Amino acid sequence: xxxxxxxxxxxxxxxxxxxxxxxxxxxxxxxxxxxxxxxxxxxxxxxxxxxxxxxxxxxxxxxxxxxxxxxxxxxxxxxxxxxxxxxxxxxxxxxxxxxxxxxxxxxxxxxxxxxxxxxxx
Amino acid sequence: xxxxxxxxxxxxxxxxxxxxxxxxxxxxxxxxxxxxxxxxxxxxxxxxxxxxxxxxxxxxxxxxxxxxxxxxxxxxxxxxxxxxxxxxxxxxxxxxxxxxxxxxxxxxxx
Numbered sequence: 197x198x199x200x201x202x203x204x205x206x207x208x209x210x211x212x213x214x215x216x217x218x219x220x221x222x223x224x225x226x227x228x229x230x231x232x233x234x235x236x237x238x239x240x241x242x243x244x245x246x247x248x249x250x251x252x253x254x255x256x257x258x259x260x261x262x263x264x265x266x267x268x269x270x271x272x273x274x275x276x277x278x279x280x281x282x283x284x285x286x287x288x289x290x291x292x293x294x295x296x297x298x299x300x301x302x303x304x305x306x307x308x309x310x311x312x313x314x315x316x317x
Numbered sequence: 318x319x320x321x322x323x324x325x326x327x328x329x330x331x332x333x334x335x336x337x338x339x340x341x342x343x344x345x346x347x348x349x350x351x352x353x354x355x356x357x358x359x360x361x362x363x364x365x366x367x368x369x370x371x372x373x374x375x376x377x378x379x380x381x382x383x384x385x386x387x388x389x390x391x392x393x394x395x396x397x398x399x400x401x402x403x404x405x406x407x408x409x410x411x412x413x414x415x416x417x418x419x420x421x422x423x424x425x426x427x
Contacts, residue, residue, distance in 0.1 A: 231416070233362075240319060241354070241362065241405050243416035259415050293361055301368070301409070303352050304416075307361040 199223055200294050205311030212284050212315070218277040218294030218308055226250055226272040229297035231304060232279050234290035242290075244268075244279070246297060262288075284315045320345065321406050323419035330427050334394040337422045339406035341387050345417055349409045351389040353382055356403040356421075365404070366391060393424075401426045 199222035208214050218230070229252070232244040245258035247268045256268045267280040277294050291310040298305035322340040329335040339351065353366035364373050366382035369389065381392045393400055406419040 233416075240421040241407070241418040243418070257415065260413075299367070301350055303350070303364070303367055304354070304362075304407070305364055307363070309361055 199306055200296070200308035202292065202294055202308045202311040205292065205313045207314045207316065208284055209317050210284060210286055210315055213280070213282045214284065214313060216279040216281070216292055216294075216311055216313070218279075220275045220277065220294075220296075223296070223306075225270075225275040229302050230268075230270065230277045231295045231297050232268060232277075233293045233295055233304065233307075234288075235293070235310075236287075236290045239290075244292070246302070247277070281313070284313075286315050289313060289315045319420040320410060320413070320417035321408065321419035323404075323406060323422045325420065326423045326425065328425040328427055329393075329396045331396055331398065333396045334392060335396060335424065336393075337391045337404050337406075337424070339389045339391070339419050341389075341408060341417075343387060344412035345387075345408040345410040346384065346389055347387040348411055351382065351384050352407045353380075353391045354405045354407065356405065358402070362405065396426055398426045400424060 201219045204216040231246040245268050247256045265283045269278045291312050293310045294308045295304040296306045350368045354362040355365045356362045369384040370382045379395045383390050403421045405421045410417045
């Protein structure tokens, strides 16, 4: 059973915005650190960023290519993770996966099935 | 260009043992744990090895991981057709303050 379901992907023009959601179940979401990882078509994996659990401060870290454009947030009452993407570029085209970050070293454990974001005019 | 370096491809025949390498630096593999992920065609990545050489429950003991210095390896013994997939290594990078991945290795079972 996959406890993570992403949604919100689609086609958007360069410079546009999109918000992805990740619905979690089967674990205590409020205690979990979460990440977004993306994969451009035919390419490898790239970490987008992460958010700590609320009890650990709920702060975020974003990778350099998306810093200032993307924002990760969470709504524990809805067991949902978000990725707000602004000023989108064609190179942001990718499948976006949400993942749990497990253990003290916060590695990627469970993965969702991914949602495709296509940035094109 | 990926921070961690993997060979783009590897191959083997059923029953063989294959290894996939992952090379990094002192700020990532040299200091932190290495993780391996298996991505079957058309599916999401799946955790295969964590903390250099630990297998999650359900992962066959045909898969093993090791680390030495700034390099790591994934070994697959008793190769099977269902092992045909892309394999990625990952590690936290202290200099970048973020997770880095290898470019992935496509394993073909001949």
